[in-house]
Amino acid sequence: MIEQLLNKKIAEIKPSGIRKFFDIAAEMEGVVSLGIGEPDFPTPLNVREAGIRSITEKGTAYTANVGLLELRKGISKYLEDRFHLEYNPQTQILVTIGASEAVDLALRVIVEAGDEVLVPDPGYVSYAPSVMLASGVAVAVPTYEEDDFRLTAEAIEAQITAKTKAIIFCYPNNPTGAVMEEEDLRKIAAVLRKHNILVITDEIYAELIYGIKHTSIATLPGMAERTVVISGFSKTFSMTGWRLGYACGPTSVIEAMKKVHQYVIMSAPTMSQWAAVEALESGMPFVKEMVEEYDRRRQVIVQGFRDLGFSCFEPKGAFYCFPRISDLGLSSDDFCEKLLEAEKVAVVPGSAFGDGGEGFVRASYASSMENIKEALVRIERFSQNYK
Ligand SMILES: Cc1ncc(COP(=O)(O)O)c(C=O)c1O
The missing domain is CATH 3.40.640.10 (Type I PLP-dependent aspartate aminotransferase-like (Major domain))
Incomplete structure (x- = not known):
């Protein structure tokens, strides 16, 4: 069996928890994705x-x-x-x-x-x-x-x-x-x-x-x-x-x-x-403009999660926010799976980033303001079922 000849270290490595959600989301229509970890701007x-x-x-x-x-x-x-x-x-x-x-x-x-x-x-x-x-x-x-x-x-x-x-x-x-x-x-x-x-x-x-x-x-x-x-x-x-x-x-x-x-x-x-x-x-003027746009989105998404009752510390860098979702009584994985199924919003379970991420999700704001606002409406509807 060829599998037995493979380096055992590889079997010990778990596939990325980010990719798993991408793969599910890619097969669904009408998904609003805040799962992405890359800029949504074209290269200048x-x-x-x-x-x-x-x-x-x-x-x-x-x-x-x-x-x-x-x-x-x-x-x-x-x-x-x-x-x-x-x-x-x-x-x-x-x-x-x-x-x-x-x-x-x-x-x-x-x-x-x-x-x-x-x-x-x-x-x-x-x-x-x-x-x-x-x-x-x-x-x-x-x-x-x-x-x-x-x-x-x-x-x-x-x-x-x-x-x-x-x-x-x-x-x-x-x-x-x-x-x-x-x-x-x-x-x-x-x-x-x-x-x-x-x-x-x-x-x-x-x-x-x-x-x-x-x-x-x-x-x-x-x-x-x-x-x-x-x-x-x-x-x-x-x-x-x-x-x-x-x-x-x-x-x-x-x-x-x-x-x-x-x-x-x-x-x-x-x-x-x-x-x-x-x-x-x-390229620096482009960077400046992009950062200004991320900052506007950052403020909307953080306030949005807080308005929905989630605890969300203020992220001051990158393009992610990391709200706590455990108060809904769901694990990170369950939250993400159920949210995707019910409302077609993709976020990444905090647990994909280590045990310390359990109870949180990563929502990326490298996505248009329109997407962010729509995702927040859908998350509000979703979380009402757990209050
Ligand atoms: C912290 C961190 N390091 C490295 C990378 C990979 O960067 P690169 O595209 O330059 O390989 C990423 C991509 O998401 C990242 O978030």
């Missing part, structure tokens, strides 16, 4: 045109393994201008196939068999499976609604053992929309320095932040040398399908990641890299 036209021009005028060959120098220079300048992050484009930046590849590579070059990696719970769906695929052990660090789902130094320290090698997190956060301010990060940085722990910080939502400024943990004293910063073009410039991201960090870590990348990938798509050069050069 000049960026699309730059991608096309690269194919017709610049050729379609591989680029350098680490990515086009023009792009690495653009990323270096962008990170410095926007977030005070300083990385040498020659030695400290690797262009990857989305932030996804960067997460995988960073874990693979850091983790050895049995090493523990701390992962906030609830957290982004790919981290724990990626840790496991790197032969590590993902250890959940709980975050709570009472703390606005911020990660705390105390919760981290409580989970540290002699085997803890690294922590991976993403703020602004998927699925909660939580953000971390400099003060929170300072306390965490002190704990991580004390225990000699590496940080993988996925900052893919850094531009999607409302009313406050994003701080990267890598900018705090003594942290750049133990931190890999990961980001990408998917969310900031609405470029999910272009599959382009990057990792920045200490030269030794980026060198190690490059080694794996050159064997398994070669180089990120050439046309996407040229499009990304254009995005960094001229």
Whole structure:
């Protein structure tokens, strides 16, 4: 039996709880989906045109393994201008196939068999499976609604053992929309320095932040040398399908990641890299407009859930809100299944993001204002049956 020959680790990995609902919703008509985790704006036209021009005028060959120098220079300048992050484009930046590849590579070059990696719970769906695929052990660090789902130094320290090698997190956060301010990060940085722990910080939502400024943990004293910063073009410039991201960090870590990348990938798509050069050069006004629109929707959806009687903390980043639904007496899974069946609204069960997400659902506002308002009307009708 061929199944017996497969790597047993794969059987242990659960399929993504997000995809399950997408698949059901895709077969139904008239569904209003707040399940989506990608921008609903098209890539800016000049960026699309730059991608096309690269194919017709610049050729379609591989680029350098680490990515086009023009792009690495653009990323270096962008990170410095926007977030005070300083990385040498020659030695400290690797262009990857989305932030996804960067997460995988960073874990693979850091983790050895049995090493523990701390992962906030609830957290982004790919981290724990990626840790496991790197032969590590993902250890959940709980975050709570009472703390606005911020990660705390105390919760981290409580989970540290002699085997803890690294922590991976993403703020602004998927699925909660939580953000971390400099003060929170300072306390965490002190704990991580004390225990000699590496940080993988996925900052893919850094531009999607409302009313406050994003701080990267890598900018705090003594942290750049133990931190890999990961980001990408998917969310900031609405470029999910272009599959382009990057990792920045200490030269030794980026060198190690490059080694794996050159064997398994070669180089990120050439046309996407040229499009990304254009995005960094001229795309910021688009980002600003998009963020303003997300902010309007954010306020409507949060107020909408609260008006319906749900407890919903204020998300200050990304494009998700994370209302508590447990007061209706339903599990996250039941809520989502029954809501989809009865009212054709798709949201994602909080439990898809870890045990700490049970009792909550993730509703994305990367969907039109009209969709959001319609979904809220339907959710009101649905929840009346449970009051
Ligand atoms: C936190 C987080 N990291 C990474 C990704 C994947 O990004 P990319 O499209 O750059 O691979 C996502 C996508 O939803 C995400 O939410």
